[in-house]
Amino acid sequence: MSHPPTGSRRAATGGGMPGRGLTGRADPDVLRAENAAAPHVPDLWKRVGAMFIPYRKHIALTVVLVLATSAASVVPPLLVQRIFDGALFPTDGAGGTAPPHLSLLTGLVSLMIGIFVASAGLSVWQTWVTSNVGNRVTGDLRVTLFDKLQRMELAFFTRTKTGVIQSRLQNDVGGVAGVLTTFVSSIVGNTATVIASLVAMIVLDWRLTLLAVVLMPALVVAQRRVGLVRQRIAAKTQESLSEMTSITQETLSVSGILLSKVYNRRGFESERYAGENRTLIRLQIQLAMSGQWFFGMVTVIMSSVPAIIYLASGLLLARGGEAGGGVITAGTIVAFTTIQARLLFPLMSLMRVALEVQTSRALFARIFEYLDLTPAISDAPDARDASDAPGPVGAIEFRDVTFRYPDASEDARATLDGISFAAKPGETHAFVGPSGAGKTTIVYLAARLHEASGGSVVFAGTDVRELTQDSVVEQVGVVTQETYLFHATIAENLRYARPDATDEDLVAACRAANIHDTIESFEHGYDTAVGERGYRLSGGEKQRIAIARVLLKDPPILLLDEATSALDTLSERVVQEALDNASRGRTTLVVAHRLSTVVDADVIHVVAAGRIVESGTHAELMALAGRYAELAAGQAR
Structure with a gap:
């Protein structure tokens, strides 16, 4: 939530009424202009009648x-x-x-x-x-x-x-x-x-x-x-x-x-x-x-x-x-x-x-x-299920992908420009770099939460635009920095991923996420209400419940968006161990702030200004003495 320094926020948010000051008085000419600028809907009453x-x-x-x-x-x-x-x-x-x-x-x-x-x-x-x-x-x-x-x-x-x-x-x-x-x-x-x-x-x-x-x-x-x-x-x-x-x-x-x-x-x-x-x-x-x-x-x-x-x-x-x-x-x-x-x-x-x-x-x-809004992402008429894709399950490839947000101006720099990499099933690819470089956008493109403006995102050997959105999402699990939990019990939050999960399934997922013993220590166990957005739990507890929720879904691809960056050192160790368990046997794309959490990744990509500027293992990138080495040295200091 951001506030402008003074006055009304309408001008900042674009959701208000121009020509109106702090007193709330509106100029008649402005009112007429606003009314003329109201959304025009062709055949409005015909469409209203069609509802009957x-x-x-x-x-x-x-x-x-x-x-x-x-x-x-x-x-x-x-x-x-x-x-x-x-x-x-x-x-x-x-x-x-x-x-x-x-x-x-x-x-x-x-x-x-x-x-x-x-x-x-x-x-x-x-x-x-x-x-x-x-x-x-x-x-x-x-x-x-x-x-x-x-x-x-x-x-x-x-x-x-x-x-x-x-x-x-x-x-x-x-x-x-x-x-x-x-x-x-x-x-x-x-x-x-x-x-x-x-x-x-x-x-x-x-x-x-x-x-x-x-x-x-x-x-x-x-x-x-x-x-x-x-x-x-x-x-x-x-x-x-x-x-x-x-x-x-x-x-x-x-x-x-x-x-x-x-x-x-x-x-x-x-x-x-x-x-x-x-x-x-x-x-x-x-x-x-x-x-x-x-x-x-x-x-x-x-x-x-x-x-x-x-x-x-x-x-x-x-x-x-x-x-x-x-x-x-x-x-x-x-x-x-x-x-x-x-x-x-x-x-x-x-x-x-x-x-x-x-x-x-x-x-x-x-x-x-x-x-009448048209979703920027929609299934093609002949889109097929991701499970029918010819390639190996869990394989992800970016081919010269560019991305611009829909409301970006034509002369603005692209958020991503010419991103290419290939992740084989079971591999872990990490993305590091300064804030605003486009790392999170890469992860969201992989889950088709955004649509590439150019190039192609290939999922199991098939362009994601040829697959149904639902089937792509079914193959993906996401853990973000800001974990969202509903104002419900722990069990209900976990079953959001799989409504038919048994109590034994919940326990198994929570054990793998290193959170079962903590839940059992609560007075009501799995029936404990977590509060609005999970605020009754600590950051580490929320993250591990989110990981358990992903494990219940059991997807072949795991996307981690700075899942430990907001945690203290002790919580980070516990959560990182849970993430390592969750990543085992899955293709994993990791956005990392702390380089110490990705040193064992199969490939580390350094992203700057929407481009991948370096790629390799931790040892290779350190030997290169480039951007990655500078980031590592800066964090060490």
Whole structure:
């Protein structure tokens, strides 16, 4: 975890918002530029719709339920007209008012109550179906994104903050979950309700309907403008959430909290988090308030329509009740205003959903931006299993290999340039040299964690690009300087290499790694929890557990990346003995800092500035009196 000396880290990490200072204020012109620079995803909504295809039967059922519920919601107001004009205040043959028609009234009321009960049942069923569809689609999206990230090359993770990746999985997918969950029911249901209500209003009186909907086009235009504003604010909100997730992940990890404590930077980290929190709060308030005046205006207009209807009805009745249309009765006015009042809620909901869809566009674009990433390393269509390679198992050869990181500039020096060597099965090849020379990159190329930019890495007589990645990795075991252990028991960490390993297998591997007796001395033995990243164990203990984990895998090739450089002398001796046991009979590539650990290697390669400048045994290189001899003399001093 690295911090720039002052100010925000956004400029340093590339994950932030340009044009925003320590106060969190953003210039409007900068916001417009950022929105224009947001990821463009072709056919975005078409791709979102495609996610629902596996659930088309459920969606069809949802549509049927929604239409039935919407249609049922319009029937009671029409019954109200019948109740008023035909049951409560029926007319006699002479045009006067007759006594109430009780049998008809009872039947209409019973029918209305029955419709209410049926609508409630259909609504519950519809909610269950739509919730299933929405949450399953969201879950599919989350798993697809996680799987895509799993297939990305190692270099992607070295240049992308972990917190940013976590934010895409959690915040962005979570942000669209509500839209997906209610998308079908809200869009279809409210659209059907609005259409059914309009039809019913026209049936009752077309003149009053025209008066009630005259302002709707203006509301749609205003809603569109509000949606664009919310879309911009939503994009900024997700970026702020991403930054907060990144700060939390970095600072509250074991390594991060240790660093902030030993450098007494707790106050700085708290202020940094508080500053981003203030930015997030401001954006969330803006998002919550954006459009509220619009919806307030819609509510006032729609709520005032009944009063206008009463006035218009009065004017029509004063002119004889017809005036180019049908006769307006009390039942007509009551039914019309009831339907119009019911129109308010689905219309408002439809506008809110439209705003949410516009707002979620930025979130979908961020998610699909990751889904559209192309892994730098992928299997060829005709790739075959490494076990079918014609050469001897464990043979590794580099043929004039060059390597550049994907984000490196064209004029930058290649990380590796013209690397060539051949390791026969069972041989140990060591790579020594100054930091940054490219030693670790060589090891990772051998495991195909990186892809060569030029030349070829040959695995068992076959270019690794002609083999499947999984089969290559199955042949390789890696022990790095920084051992990673999960927050689980020792046994669970060991079985990560081989889930079907028996207890006897664990003991045998740990004996070979010189760690069994230490584990047995713990109160819970192999069931001891190691803590976050294994921090409850010493460095030597973690390294030996990592070696035991590799031994459980039992690969023909072993890659050791400065596996003892961070240990004290006593721990190094114990771990080195375990490494010697692990290397026996395996092709081993070793990146070494201390030359004393590789003096017995079959071949030692001296790497400088991305090239192998010397190769030979320890004795040969010392006799050469070149770079290796200088390194040895320097370490001796």
